[in-house]
Amino acid sequence: MSEERGLGMPVVFRFGAIVALSFLIVPMLIIVLAGLTAGGYLKFPPEGLSLRWVLAFLGLGPGSYVASTGAAGATTVFIRAFGFSFLLAALSTLASLALGTMAALTLTRHDFPGRAFIQSFFLSPLMLPGIVIGLALFIFYRAAGLGLSRSFTGLLIGHIIICTPFVIRTVSASLYNFDLSLEEAARSLGASPLQTFRQITLPLIMPGITAGSIFSFIVSFGQFDVTVFLAIPEQQTLPLTIFDHLRFHSDPIPAAAGIFAIVLVIVSLLVTARSGDLKAFAGFGKT
Amino acid sequence: MTEASPNAAWPLRQRSFWLVAPPLLVFVVFFAIPVGTLLLLSFNAPNQATLRPEANFALGNYQHFFDEELFTDALTRTYWISLEVTVLSLVIGYPLSYLMARTQSPRWSNLLMILVLTPLQVDTVIRAYGMVIIFGDVGLVNSALLYWQMISAPIPLMFNDFGVVVTLLHVGVPVMVLSLMGAMQNIDPALEEAARSLGANRFITFLRVTWPLSLPGVLAGSLLVFVTALSSYTVPRIAGGGKVVTLSTLMYNKIQTNAEWQLGAAVGAVLLVTSLIVVYFYQRLTQRSIGGLV
Numbered sequence: 001m002s003e004e005r006g007l008g009m010p011v012v013f014r015f016g017a018i019v020a021l022s023f024l025i026v027p028m029l030i031i032v033l034a035g036l037t038a039g040g041y042l043k044f045p046p047e048g049l050s051l052r053w054v055l056a057f058l059g060l061g062p063g064s065y066v067a068s069t070g071a072a073g074a075t076t077v078f079i080r081a082f083g084f085s086f087l088l089a090a091l092s093t094l095a096s097l098a099l100g101t102m103a104a105l106t107l108t109r110h111d112f113p114g115r116a117f118i119q120s121f122f123l124s125p126l127m128l129p130g131i132v133i134g135l136a137l138f139i140f141y142r143a144a145g146l147g148l149s150r151s152f153t154g155l156l157i158g159h160i161i162i163c164t165p166f167v168i169r170t171v172s173a174s175l176y177n178f179d180l181s182l183e184e185a186a187r188s189l190g191a192s193p194l195q196t197f198r199q200i201t202l203p204l205i206m207p208g209i210t211a212g213s214i215f216s217f218i219v220s221f222g223q224f225d226v227t228v229f230l231a232i233p234e235q236q237t238l239p240l241t242i243f244d245h246l247r248f249h250s251d252p253i254p255a256a257a258g259i260f261a262i263v264l265v266i267v268s269l270l271v272t273a274r275s276g277d278l279k280a281f282a283g284f285g286k287t
Numbered sequence: 288m289t290e291a292s293p294n295a296a297w298p299l300r301q302r303s304f305w306l307v308a309p310p311l312l313v314f315v316v317f318f319a320i321p322v323g324t325l326l327l328l329s330f331n332a333p334n335q336a337t338l339r340p341e342a343n344f345a346l347g348n349y350q351h352f353f354d355e356e357l358f359t360d361a362l363t364r365t366y367w368i369s370l371e372v373t374v375l376s377l378v379i380g381y382p383l384s385y386l387m388a389r390t391q392s393p394r395w396s397n398l399l400m401i402l403v404l405t406p407l408q409v410d411t412v413i414r415a416y417g418m419v420i421i422f423g424d425v426g427l428v429n430s431a432l433l434y435w436q437m438i439s440a441p442i443p444l445m446f447n448d449f450g451v452v453v454t455l456l457h458v459g460v461p462v463m464v465l466s467l468m469g470a471m472q473n474i475d476p477a478l479e480e481a482a483r484s485l486g487a488n489r490f491i492t493f494l495r496v497t498w499p500l501s502l503p504g505v506l507a508g509s510l511l512v513f514v515t516a517l518s519s520y521t522v523p524r525i526a527g528g529g530k531v532v533t534l535s536t537l538m539y540n541k542i543q544t545n546a547e548w549q550l551g552a553a554v555g556a557v558l559l560v561t562s563l564i565v566v567y568f569y570q571r572l573t574q575r576s577i578g579g580l581v
Contacts, residue, residue, distance in 0.1 A: 041420075135551070
């Protein structure tokens with residue numbers, strides 16, 4: 001770390017930074033430890049390490065938690081919920097990427113009356129309480145009688161509404177620095193609009209697309225607030241399963257689930273760090 | 288090749304205007320109309336039989352809201368907790384984001400970024416649970432203090448306002464750090480060095496140079512953290528253990544436990560509308576003082 005630039009990092013700042021980092025990181029480590037504890041729950045002094053809760057999460061150990069609807073003993077509530085959340089996050093990311101990129105292209109390349117208003121409209125789900133958005137959709141589904149209430153499509157739509165703003169923000173950011181003459185050159189050399197988009201535009205806005213995909217995947221995967229009112233009877237998401245488990249059990253299977261969630265996040269961040277600069281996240285907010 | 292001309296790209300740009308239509312349609316149908324429906328429903332008299340808005344509007348639910356202490360308490364508690372979380376996030380996050388903005392080595396910079404982004408992106412249910420493991424009645428802190436016989440009974444650190452604030456801070460600090468960094472990266476260290484070489488000590492340099500230049504980040508970050516704290520349902524639900532009533536948990540109880548659709552919608556509307564008002568005035572105010580942000 002290069003020092004002595006600017007203020008030269010006063011001691012108070014150094015100390016404060018360490019306190020803040022510990023506050024952020026220690027709970028993550030505690031979750032990992034709790035998921036690996038040999039005891040019934042993590043307490044002081046710790047009772048040693050074991051993989052029993054991780055195995056229980058995977059549906060392999062004696063403590064496994066067999067789904068009442070699933071094939072007996074084959075799968076468990078947790079690993080099925082993990083798979084379901086993964087699928088839901090993948091689908092909402094794909095849809096949000098398409099919708100968000102379309103919106104970003106118009107919003108950054110055209111000036112028209114009401115542009116600023118439409119932009120805030122698209123970004124407003126970021127500023128509004130997720131549980132109110134979920135309730136609004138729930139009321140709307142029931143009032144409209146479209147059969148979307150408590151359906152997979154209805155849940156997916158809720159996730160798309162909160163993921164799309166993230167894509168719009170990241171893709172817009174890469175479009176602002178975009179040199180339009182590159183597209184014009186491709187077009188004048190005979191490329192079709194679609195070819196131009198695929199071979200010129202898309203590669204150049206890829207950092208925005210990657211950041212947007214990762215953000216929306218993570219937001220959907222960990223989503224609780226929006227899901228609460230839209231949850232479907234057949235299959236719960238991972239956050240809801242963990243929440244229900246916490247209400248009735250004291251074992252640390254949720255912490256074992258947390259280990260997998262933390263690994264997923266770190267891997268996705270390492271991928272982003274490789275494909276671009278993580279500092280692009282600076283100035284970013286809410287998940 | 289028929290279209291090949293220097294202006295060939297123009298039709299592409301013209302057509303790209305209509306790309307906004309599909310996302311706009313989705314957002315109008317599945318966002319604007321549902322929120323509108325919720326607002327309309329909040330003006331209907333309580334009726335457990337239906338949650339379809341009827342053309343019979345009245346202010347009864349809002350009167351109920353402001354007459355009953357449970358509701359007004361939830362309103363003040365929600366805003367008070369959010370304010371505490373915002374101020375504390377700023378105090379805790381400021382030094383860290385300064386360190387991060389001044390870190391030159393890409394390696395260190397990426398490492399610090401990952402350390403801040405990981406807690407931000409791990410889902411809130413798991414993080415809130417982590418805080419319960421640490422601060423709960425049978426949690427690490429209490430079991431360590433009991434083990435060393437420093438206390439005789441667990442101190443209540445969770446399932447109260449304190450627990451909710453600490454858990455929300457875990458969400459608020461990373462958001463604040465990222466916002467602050469955006470502004471701090473643009474501060475030229477030469478300005479601080481100039482102030483120091485002219486005889487200002489570090490404290491004066493910070494107060495007169497660094498702090499004012501970081502203000503756009505402070506203001507943007509504070510708004511984001513405030514709104515995030517205001518909106519959260521997960522944290523008050525888990526870290527509050529059903530004992531801390533905020534607008535979001537109150538709304539949930541009215542709807543899910545009592546099927547009081549219209550009253551629940553009114554609670555949601557109060558949360559929605561008051562937070563929009565806060566955002567609006569905050570942005571007007573900050574636009575005047577620093578010329579626009581967010």
